[in-house]
Amino acid sequence: QCNLTGWWKNDLGSKMHVSAVDSQGNFSGEYYTAVSATQKPIKPSPLIGSQHLDEDGQCTFGFTVNWKKFSDSTAVFVGQCFAGDDGKEVLQTSWLLREKVDSLPSDWKATR
Numbered sequence: 289q290c291n292l293t294g295w296w297k298n299d300l301g302s303k304m305h306v307s308a309v310d311s312q313g314n315f316s317g318e319y320y321t322a323v324s325a326t327q328k329p330i331k332p333s334p335l336i337g338s339q340h341l342d343e344d345g346q347c348t349f350g351f352t353v354n355w356k357k358f359s360d361s362t363a364v365f366v367g368q369c370f371a372g373d374d375g376k377e378v379l380q381t382s383w384l385l386r387e388k389v390d391s392l393p394s395d396w397k398a399t400r
């Protein structure tokens with residue numbers, strides 16, 4: 289049974305804390321990224337998301353991170369929770385990061 293509540297760590301050393309997931313699958317939390325393209329000091333950033341509450345527990349979910357205090361960017365993640373062989377829960381995710389650009393002609397390079 290996959291429970292998103294709690295602390296997660298990725299292979300770059302970024303961390304995420306998810307507060308309680310409510311009965312409809314809504315959740316919020318904070319993302320502590322270990323990597324950033326900006327020169328400013330990294331700060332914890334708020335996230336808000338939604339999880340499918342499925343019987344088998346291999347849930348899908350998505351969330352948005354607003355890199356509020358050090359960047360103009362916004363990121364979205366989608367993923368699925370898997371129960372590993374050793375009983376550890378693993379999240380597999382993909383993300384898109386939108387950076388702010390000064391003008392429409394620069395739009396092509398704004399999403400990573």
Ligand SMILES: *[C@@H]1O[C@H](CO)[C@@H](O)[C@H](O)[C@H]1NC(C)=O
Pocket residue numbers: 291292293294
């Ligand atoms: C998920 O884990 C948290 C923290 O360990 C716990 O408080 C909560 O009751 C769990 N939720 C479910 C649905 O098991």
Ligand SMILES: *[C@@H]1O[C@H](CO)[C@@H](O)[C@H](O)[C@H]1NC(C)=O
Pocket residue numbers: 310311312314
């Ligand atoms: C979950 O989020 C939806 C959409 O914002 C909202 O309508 C709903 O009331 C939330 N559920 C709970 C239990 O707060």
